[in-house]
Amino acid sequence: MFSADAPHFRILRLLRDEGPVSRAELGDRLGLTRPRLLSEVERLIASGIIVEAGMAASRGGRRSTLVEIQPNLRFAAVDLGASSIDIEITNGRLEPVAAFHEVADIRSGPRAILQRVNDMLAKAKVEGAFERLDGIGIGVPGPVSFRDGVPVSPPIMPGWDRHPVRELLAREHGCPVVVDNDVNIMAIGERHGGVAHSVDDFLFVKIGTGVGCGIHLGGGVYRGVDGCAGDIGHIQVDANGPVCSCGNTGCLEAVFSGSALARDALLAARSGESPALAERLAAADSGELTARDVAEGAAEGDVVCIRLIREGGRRVGGVLAALVSFANPSMIVIGGGLAQLGHVLLAEIRSVVYRRSLPLATGNLPVVLSELGSRAGVAGAAVLASDLAFEQAS
Amino acid sequence: MFSADAPHFRILRLLRDEGPVSRAELGDRLGLTRPRLLSEVERLIASGIIVEAGMAASRGGRRSTLVEIQPNLRFAAVDLGASSIDIEITNGRLEPVAAFHEVADIRSGPRAILQRVNDMLAKAKVEGAFERLDGIGIGVPGPVSFRDGVPVSPPIMPGWDRHPVRELLAREHGCPVVVDNDVNIMAIGERHGGVAHSVDDFLFVKIGTGVGCGIHLGGGVYRGVDGCAGDIGHIQVDANGPVCSCGNTGCLEAVFSGSALARDALLAARSGESPALAERLAAADSGELTARDVAEGAAEGDVVCIRLIREGGRRVGGVLAALVSFANPSMIVIGGGLAQLGHVLLAEIRSVVYRRSLPLATGNLPVVLSELGSRAGVAGAAVLASDLAFEQAS
Structure with missing residues (x-):
């Protein structure tokens, strides 16, 4: 969509991401000749999208004027x-x-x-x-x-x-x-501003109410032919699993997601299998439990809570191992509401991905939690x- | 790798793929101005990579000279x-x-x-x-x-x-x-010259001795960070399946591939379960069976041969359904030696993919056999x- 090579676009992105920069440095950084750079900058100043912002520190010789993104842009x-x-x-x-x-x-x-x-x-x-x-x-x-x-x-x-x-x-x-x-x-x-900063090829896996995947390849998002690439929540992980909202059985998000975890936590609380969850359910006005309850229960050492998280991590890990074999990314980022399950979840996902994918693909493959969260x-x-x-x- | 926009590159590719073209048509087709086109063509003629090839049919006005790729290029x-x-x-x-x-x-x-x-x-x-x-x-x-x-x-x-x-x-x-x-x-x-002609986003699945996938996205092959994207043969399809050459259990290619099928066919022949395969084994000097034997047995109506192909297709289909959810391609091409199993295999793969992936992703998704074969x-x-x-x- 974006003609990423156009000089004006590269100038504006650099000023957006790095703040005020001198004309001289802009030319160096973007590999533009001085006349070309100056004419582009003048055009952008005339259009009002960038403004002058004082003098740069001297690099020897004449000092260069800083330019920056118009501060009133919103x-x-x-x-x-x-x-x-x-x-x-x-x-x-x-x-x-x-x-x-x-x-x-x-x-x-x-x-x-x-x-x-x-x-x-x-x-x-x-x-x-x-x-x-x-x-x-x-x-x-x-x-x-x-x-x-x-x-x-x-x-x-x-x-x-x-x-x-x-x-x-x-x-x-x-x-x-x-x-x-x-x-x-x-x-x-x-x-842009999180854990995958400047990484060109990575998968962002959102585990929230549902499960989905953002596919960032070659420096851009890959959206698929119909715009539904990354719809990994409906990959089957258990042929005998629960029925999913899509009508199929055993989809990843029917087995592990915010709603699946709430369902499983409620069962474990009602059956008395998990004391930590039963206690939280008794205290909850809503009559419902959430991923936060499971995370807290796990932190207290409740074995059912830990098992629920680990089994979920194993399911997510199995799908991600397949996607690593397929896409050979350089990073996997786990985000969405269930990322709050933290390192118990992460450890299980990592263990399955590292065990199930080929060493060449996992040798330098970080599997990390989102930095930006919500x-x-x-x-x-x-x-x-x-x-x-x-x-x-x- | 290739600067696909460079005019000389686009001229040469067009002449490669379409044969002799007039200067006038080249300019029209590639959206190049006449001076630019003429100077590029002269340069390519001087370098010897293209040559003149007679006169074009008149389009009204002066007739234009055809140019073509140097016939001696190899x-x-x-x-x-x-x-x-x-x-x-x-x-x-x-x-x-x-x-x-x-x-x-x-x-x-x-x-x-x-x-x-x-x-x-x-x-x-x-x-x-x-x-x-x-x-x-x-x-x-x-x-x-x-x-x-x-x-x-x-x-x-x-x-x-x-x-x-x-x-x-x-x-x-x-x-x-x-x-x-x-x-x-x-x-x-x-x-370039087969069933995926000019399709930008498709998966080429090779089922041969092993199983692999070529990923063609946005008009180019996606190779992954370490060059091992598409290594789908080692995706686990059966946690209790046979041990794979990679050391894991139940990988797709340990369950269904040229070597897996040869193994399963030999078992079915020796056990007498499949008369068609037993007969072929008796006639084989090598003491081995191949996918061709299974294909022939299936064509004769041998139920074990048909079952082997359908079970394999189901396994491949399960993996492809997941990849369709992930990558949302516009076509899947099945190639490699086992493509000779033909429509029994293809029907089973299609059935699983269409049933297991979301309708938006499969609405216009052809799953077809390779045209170029070997x-x-x-x-x-x-x-x-x-x-x-x-x-x-x-």
Whole structure:
């Protein structure tokens, strides 16, 4: 989508990611001739997207003027989850200037949810987070046609199929809008400012209510022919396993995910098999248990909690071992809500991946937890929004 | 590796794939301005890599001169298998001018095998297939560092680890050489002249002595960080399955592959369970059975043969269903020796893939047999050789 080689795009990305840089250094860093660089910089200054920012330290000879991204640039990063809306407003360097979180059911449909998004953005504006937006990036929990900016047959988003999300937001806010899958934006976030910083080929595995995978290959997200690449939650891991929401049996996310773990924890609490979970269930007003209860139980040494996590890790590890054999990535990042299960989960995943994949593929393969946690999505959405705005600045 | 946008590269590829074209049409097709096109063409004519080829039919106005790839250009395409060497000499349009096949054990080591390759090339030269070579493409049955032109920790190629295959062949023959994995070159072959013609995102699954996958994404082969992407033969499909050559249990290729099928067929023949196989074993001098025996038995209606093929197809289908969920390709091509099991195998693979993957990913997903068969490897090696030679023609 982005013509990553265009000089103006490379200049803007460098200033976004590194802050004020002198013209001289810009030319050196980007391998541009001085006349070419100067004409590009003048054009970007004239368009208002970059500004001068004082003098650089001397490198010997004449001092060079610093340039930087226009400080008033504002991007909106929106992360729609199955049950939440997260929005960050960032400046041109992708530093958050405001953040908002609301509980919302994606099944309320596109009109209701996009109205909520617009209301949250209106609130941000009133509070002074921005005067106008220069770009919006939005992630949704389902397959997306990246080219068309619409969700495509998203299983958990009734009413959203081919809803013109990009067009509606662009019209409402008068700025470029980019729509992507929620796991893809998390992968992009981790690559820009997290544990996968500058790693070209990695898998970002989100284990939340569902399970999905962001595939970052050759420096970009691979989205597949229909926008549903990375849909690993429906890989079968147990032919005799529980029935999945998709209608098949034994899918990974039917066996291990936020909802599967809540189900298994409730069973273990009710049967009295796990004292730690029974105690938490008695104290819970909701009558439900979550991954946090299991994590706490495991930390206290409750064997059922530890077993639930290890069995889940073994299932995830089995799928990842297959994907490592297939894709030969240079890193695997584990994120999403269940990443809070921490090192018990991670140790089990690692053990299966390292045992089951070939040594050549695992010799230098870190399997690590997400650094950005619940911020990964908005961080990636801001990167996409700025990339699009910068590209269109030509 | 290849700067696919360079005008000279695009001109040469077009002439390679379509034959003589007029200057006027070249400019139109490639979107080049007339002065740019003319200067590129003159430069390529001066370098001898293209030549004039008479007048084009009139398009109204002045007739344009045809140009074509130099007819004397010669590429050598080499496909090293576990037990064979296939070589094709092609002209600049990748039409075969000579083909050679010899039985050879890759475990003889790099010196012996590359000597055989050189001997076969010397024979081709004596027979008049070429005077000098303009490029060599070679595929080997193991992981390759594409950048370095060397095999990397190849499991079934003792002695080949980091052997300087590219350097040695380049020195011997005085031409550019490109080394790749054997399944990757098969995928490239099918894309250039086979069933995946011009398809950008597809998987080529080779089921031969072992099992591997060529991953063609976004118009190019994806090779992974260590050159071992696509190594799907070692994905576990049965935790209680047979021990694999890699030391793990229940790998796909330990359960279904040329060698696994030969093993299972021999058992079924000896036990008398399969009359068709028992009969063939009695007639076989070697005391062994092959996939061909199973295919013939199935064609005669032998239930054990049919069951062996269907069970294998189910295993392959299970792995491919997972890969479809992960990679969301637009086509799957089944090749390698076991593709001769034909439609019984294909039907079973399709049935599992279509049942187990999400409808969005399988709605338009053809699962088809290779068109090029045993020629896929040399066809792809020739494409790589010519791409490299054309790139270096700048």
